Amino acid sequence: MFKVLKKSKISQARLTELKTPHGKILGPFFMPVATKAAVKNLTSEELKNLNSQILLANTYHLMINPGQALIKKNGSLHQFMNWSGPILTDSGGFQVFSLAKIRKISEKGVEFSEPKSGKKFLLTPELSIKIQRNLGVDLAMAFDDVVGYPANKTKVKEAMERTTRWAKRCQSQVASHESLFLFGIIQGGIYKDLRLKSAKEITAIDFDGYAIGGVAVGEPREKMKQVLKWVMSLLPKNKPRYLMGLGRPEEITYAVRQGVDMFDCVIPTREARHGRLYLWKSQISNLKSQNFYMTININNAKFAKDFSPINQTNLKQYSKAYLHHLFQTNEPLGMRLATLNNLKFYLDLMKKIRENIKNQAL
């Protein structure tokens, strides 16, 4: 199912191929975030046209609305959202962690009240896997106990150890003949000994891939880099490596050079909705430099009279002045065009990264 096609000679970067029931994915790859079965503002046809290879959805959100039973009845999440490519779901661990005040963690799982309806749920490792299987996704994540930043070491240790116990329970739910591809998640916060221990314990379980979780939870960028340095060498070379929730373009290129194959992040879509655009500095960009791209805030008055195209790729036909106007007048088309720009940038970035690895340039 997973192959390393080529290894960089100048870094740990790898060109990879992951075969799923819904198609092949070349890595390193980026997963646009479709939390509630839709990438905000975009149709699945647009995502296909953007050459997105895979989408990421969320177990927590989908179990609440519309519910796993409904999606199962419809066939699968692919059918429901009209996306024929691969889908990965996060397990819900990160989301229940963000419900800090209304959740109760026990060894069994996490009990929480859904903020809108007040309805009570108990999400366990077993249930998370069952839901992900019912959604019919290609790649599933183990249910983990995520701790924010900052957090004291005792708390992080506890959560890390629970994550290992839960990981075993998750793995035991998946039969060897199943096509469901399950990832284990390494926790341990910013503590070296905890990260090393977690990496050893999680990789001792025979998952189909390994993820680094508990990053992008507010810690300084340097801490994330440290975590990568500690953990990456402990991950098996023949399995995909996923850095969860990251990141800015330069963080992605950095992590790729440490050997990461998979990424997801709300940055391109969320920032688009606030008018922040990701743009290439030049057509031929050196991805090893720190400044191969720039961001602009289209709300800035200087763009009111800028009739140059939004970008040189998928939005040549619309000017920055027009996009500025759409944001100034709260026209919903504005967020949509900005989202198309940013996802195009991120997906092109991954394509360039793969080309660079192929050419031994990254």
Added chain:
Amino acid sequence: MFKVLKKSKISQARLTELKTPHGKILGPFFMPVATKAAVKNLTSEELKNLNSQILLANTYHLMINPGQALIKKNGSLHQFMNWSGPILTDSGGFQVFSLAKIRKISEKGVEFSEPKSGKKFLLTPELSIKIQRNLGVDLAMAFDDVVGYPANKTKVKEAMERTTRWAKRCQSQVASHESLFLFGIIQGGIYKDLRLKSAKEITAIDFDGYAIGGVAVGEPREKMKQVLKWVMSLLPKNKPRYLMGLGRPEEITYAVRQGVDMFDCVIPTREARHGRLYLWKSQISNLKSQNFYMTININNAKFAKDFSPINQTNLKQYSKAYLHHLFQTNEPLGMRLATLNNLKFYLDLMKKIRENIKNQAL
């Protein structure tokens, strides 16, 4: 520029052709509303794919944001919003009328404070034409004095008479060699004598087309029908006739049979944003029947498990259950899909109307 291609033998309906600098428009036609230079949620490419022949924008909104000077600098409104087809602009009369509390009408024009910025503007018949010319639109409207419903006769009479005087001032602004196609607007509320007087006075001015204004301002549907009966026979047969701001599908078919050629309405786009969908009852619809279509509210719980397609035309690939989910979870894609459905319905309706007239069936 304007031709009647065929007349119905069973009603006053006409198949028409209007040539503009940005292309030919077959009538009767419907203009999707792009008030602030964008149809809410849609790209201009989508509007082209929906076979929209023309868009409608608004002088009042565009003079405030981004301003006529900016659009003129960019070339034209077509260039600014990336729409290469014809555009009609309303003159701003209707919009300043809705600013009731913060406007002051004099013979010269309407003084008003823009609600957001508080900035003062004076919109005159001359300025409205100048702005529409600067926007580079194909079809422009005379600046009229619109009165709401209900209103006492004295007030309606005053506004109607002012509309005539303003109409002359507007017409005098357009040179005979200009490609700008200018429409006069008939007012007079729900009063027969006033409507007849207005129709006579406005048609005495050599406009390129004639519109019936001051309808769809809150009056009962029957009153609108009366107004049409009084006015239509007074309109020249060799010029296009435009019923402003209407309407529901059955109102459009009714008006077509009275001889109306042009329509615009926010119903398909606005109701889409609230989850109301316009759908055909069957593939072969009798447009003379009262119930050739139906509307559904996709928010209704019964659609949660309805996996049938949204429609059989442009949204076959998405289910009603999915659209229901998008509305329930406030995913912006929901409004967009609903808008695509409703505009497809309205534009298909106009196409069917034209086919029916061709076949002497309407």
